[in-house]
Amino acid sequence: MLNTEMLLTKRFSGDRPGLDLLGIEKAAVPVTVVATEVLAQEIKPLPLLDEFVLRLLKADVGGATDIAAFLGLDQELVDAVVADHFREGALVIGPGQGVLTLTARGRKLADELESIRPIQKNFKIAFDRLTWSVADYEPRDLVTKSVAVAEGCVLLPAQRTTRIKAPDITPAAVNSILKRNDRGRGGSIDVLDVIDVAPSMHRYLVVNLLIYGDQDRGEVETAIVVDGDHSDVHNTALGTLGGTDKLGFTVASAVPHTLLPAHLEAERVCPAPGALFDENSPRVRGIQLVEHQVALMAALETATERLLISTDQATSSVVDSNFLAKLEQRLRARVRVDLVFSKCGREAQAELDRLARRYRRFKLHRPEDGATNTLVFDGNWIVSDFPWLSFRGAGLPFRDYQGTVVTVPDDTERAYAEGLAPFEA
Structure with missing residues (x-):
């Protein structure tokens, strides 16, 4: 059940002493694919x-x-x-x-x-405009700006706005790429000189952006992860451009867990032993920030009868292609799904409307007075102020959220009924 973000959290949460890992955003590094004319010779x-x-x-x-x-x-x-x-x-x-x-x-x-004589050859080379250097990126990993925006990516800035020129692409850099390249596009030649370059197309490389913060002092730092590892060259480049100030990230005070009815509050165990949703897990279990996403993934991957997600806002950074694919799997499994939200991004709304037209068991609800944050799936009720469908990319401050998983049947049934009551005919 551990997705990429959970693995990143486990690996990097302790990397910044004194700071907490408060969020993981999808980010897009600007890349230009450059048509490059070179003078080369075959490797002897x-x-x-x-x-x-x-x-x-x-x-x-x-x-x-x-x-x-x-x-x-x-x-x-x-x-x-x-x-x-x-x-x-x-x-x-x-x-x-x-x-x-x-x-x-x-x-x-x-x-x-x-x-053996020098020859002229043409290559298409990926040029990272954040680090302002030649990069060995696979074409299949590069996306258009429209795709990056639709997926809710934070668009990272370019180091320069000037045109890429031949001196920016050195023979040594091209040779280094060709030697590492196993796609057979010219590894048997040695580049002697770069004659000319011309931008071919603009693309973006989707990466992970870790947000660390001190909620008391308001301090915030970021770290870029490429292919599962910290990228020092990207972090340094972003730092020289203003880092978090450039991106407008802020942190806010932690949100304590929502108080439960007295009989449930008396049962609440936090921290609780064992993994989330274990058979032997406490009936009323406190959860930390990262466990909210575990709960959401569990709902999208394991719900067999019902799924209710209620929150104030839905953004494409959360309601992305992966979310929609998992949601459709639940619908195909004949799970009743209800989404309640007051605001929604245009791209996310279009995709959700498409699913609603296709599956009769899928309902979208738009309350006029705002929606409360609630997640119910099967016999589980998660009580928290966590913004279930906008915890990434909504432009809100990053903060720690505390919540509670309730598996008491009567209380879970009551929460599910109350969540849908305003929309029942």
Whole structure:
């Protein structure tokens, strides 16, 4: 049941001493795919010394002693190369003392080495505009701006607004990418110079943005995670651009758990032993901030009879493609689903309306006076002020939320009925 965010929380929650991990946002790094014209040559099959030995023998410079003197090298180095090519049948010793002669194979190899000439090639290179550097990003990991916005990503700034120029893409950077590249798009060449570059298309790389904060002092810090690891180069680049001030992130005081009826408050256990929703879990169990998302995922993945989510606002950063896919799985399993919210982003509303038209067991409710935060699925009632459908990307301060899971049948039934009562005909 642990999704990417839960794994990130477990791994990185203690990385900033004195600060709490208060949120994980989806963010988008600006990337430009650049059409790059380069001057390159094929990577030669032999080390440079081997090449010189064969080509000097072809030019009748002499034996190993003469070659070592010509190159200004220790003769032992040349003797080792000669021995290697002798074993491989590229040269023979003789006819005179100290004379080396190329075989047909050795002459062909020397001819091939001489024939390699620089060529012009064109590549499409990903250029990270936040770090202002060449990047080895897979094309399938890059999305358009419209997709990034629809998924509720925080759009990260570019380091510069100027046009990408040839000096920004160095031969060393291109060669480094080609050597790491296993897609066979040119790993057998060595780039000598970058002749020209031209922007081909603008894209975004979706990453995770961790938000740490001190709720008493209002201090807030961020960390960018790429492919499951902290990216120091991105963090440094964002820091030079103003970091959290640039993004407008703030933190607010923690929200204590909502008081329950006296008989439930008396049973409440926090912290509680065991995993959330275990069979032996307490009937009234307190939950921490990160466990709210665990509860939401459990509802979307395991509900078999009913699912009610009530909250003030729904945003596309939460009601994203993953959320919608899981929600549709519940509907296909014939689970009754009710979503109650007062405000909703346009993209999220369009997708929810599409599901509502397709599934009769799915109902959307828009109360005029605002909605209370409630989550009920099957026999579980989660009592919390946690914004279930807008805890990411809503522009609200990041804060710690405390909640309670209630599995007492009568109270869960009452909460479910009260949540739907204003909409029952």
